[in-house]
Amino acid sequence: MNNRICEILGIEKPVIQAPMVWLTDAKLCAAACNAGGMGSLGPNAGQTTVTRDPVETAEHMRAEIRKVRELTDKPFNVNILPPYGDTKDIFTPPMLKVIYEEKVPVVTYVGGIRPELFAELKEHGIKIIFRSLDPDPDEAREAVKYGADIIVATGFDEGGTLPDMTLGTFSIVPLMVDAVDVPVMAAGGIYDSRTFNAVMALGAEGAYCGTAFLMSEESRMAENVKQAVLKANAKDLLLFRTIPAYYRSLPGALANKLVEMDKAGASNEELGKTMGGFANLRKGMLEGDMENGYVSVGNGISFIHEIKSTAQIIADMTKDYH
Ligand SMILES: Cc1cc2nc3c(=O)[nH]c(=O)nc-3n(C[C@H](O)[C@H](O)[C@H](O)COP(=O)(O)O)c2cc1C
Known part of the structure; x- marks a missing residue:
């Protein structure tokens, strides 16, 4: 495939293994990259313990970034979560220092818009994928004004921290596509070719998926949880x-x-x-x-019936696009 997402990110298939705190690590991230998509490292990627120390958190990320580079030479991204409102942001500055020093090519910026951070990222030549926890067209336009390269439209079907507004993926994606000129990726409940094709029909140019990759061979989610998710469906949630x-x-x-x-x-x-x-x-x-x-986990679990490799998940999702 070659569309705007692939061009901006330097990837072959417009599928992102989305950031998921501890559930992400170098292995999963690199598997997504090597399969032609893009992997993400979320906060505390690869860790098993909790630290509240911002510098230690950032240094853990540095080690994980270096592990990714041992496993792939493809582009990947690191997640930053600048808080909304006036909350003091102690985690982002040391994380950005590591991101710049390690020459990470892309960030997934999820949180409050801080123009000075956008400017700084742009100065370092870093591509910005902006995802709001509570997506709305005005905010997306503002992010684009400050330099976001890609907008993620997240529907209420997703796993993780759900939006306050309860619009499903089907409703939010076209709303965001109409709001901005930059490409939009869809998030929430995308796990196979049917759901991938559906969001592409709504105007998205790629998919940003968490739950699907939690259920991959490379995912570090506990085996008993994978088995429980295989047996469950969305109405059990x-x-x-x-x-x-x-x-x-x-x-x-x-x-x-x-x-x-x-x-x-x-x-x-x-x-x-x-x-x-x-x-x-x-x-x-x-x-x-x-x-x-x-x-x-997200509503997509109803249709996940087997644990597949990350490469297979991406290949299956994009099978109708060449
Ligand atoms: C277990 C879990 C943890 C998550 N942690 C993060 C995170 O650290 N940062 C973030 O920006 N989004 C996080 N998310 C949201 C995902 O990045 C993504 O937007 C979401 O999983 C997409 O919906 P899906 O699960 O239906 O594919 C998380 C999602 C899940 C399921």
Whole structure:
């Protein structure tokens, strides 16, 4: 395939293995790159422990970036998450230092628009894939004004931190395609050629997928979780409110409790505190403790029936495009 996404990113197939905190690592990232798509390293990629130290977090990323380079010479990206609003951003500056020093070619910028960061990334010749947690056309246009090269339109079908607005992938993708001149990638519930073809028909020029790659041979998600996801389908997933908006999880003691709390009218802050942030995602998905942690996957799981290699997932997804 050769379209605008492939040209901008220097890849052969417009499919990105999206950032997913601890669930990403050099192995999965390089597998996506070597299959002609693009892999991402999310925060804490390749790690098993939690650190709250920004410099240590960035240095861990440096080590993982170097591992990617041992496994592929293709372009890849690193995820940055500048906070929304006035929250002090302690993680992005040391992460950017590493990104510049290691000459990472692309970032997935997910979070609040900070014009000075866009300018800095552009000065370093880095391509910017911008994804809002809560996509809206005005914000996308603003990101493009500051230099975003690609916009990701994320629908409510996705796994991970869900948008506050509940537009499905089918609704948000054309809205964003009409809003900007740069190419749009679709995220949320894309896992095979049917869903890939559908978002391309809606005007997207590529797919940005998390859940599909969690279920790959190369993914470091715990084996018992992979087996549980294979048996589950989208209607098994529990939905609850939390900070910043919604989350989905396979059932388990913690997820069941969050749903009960939500029904009983607990505040978002109480729900967020009980949920325990990404540490409990790590517990559920990396360590396989599905009772005390949670398992965040997207609605696409209904149709994932086998664990395939990352290369096979990308080949199957794009099989109708040459
Ligand atoms: C377990 C999990 C962790 C995630 N972590 C991150 C993250 O660290 N940074 C980020 O920008 N998005 C994160 N996401 C969102 C993905 O990058 C992507 O947008 C989403 O998975 C696409 O929807 P899909 O899962 O239906 O393919 C995460 C998603 C999942 C499922």
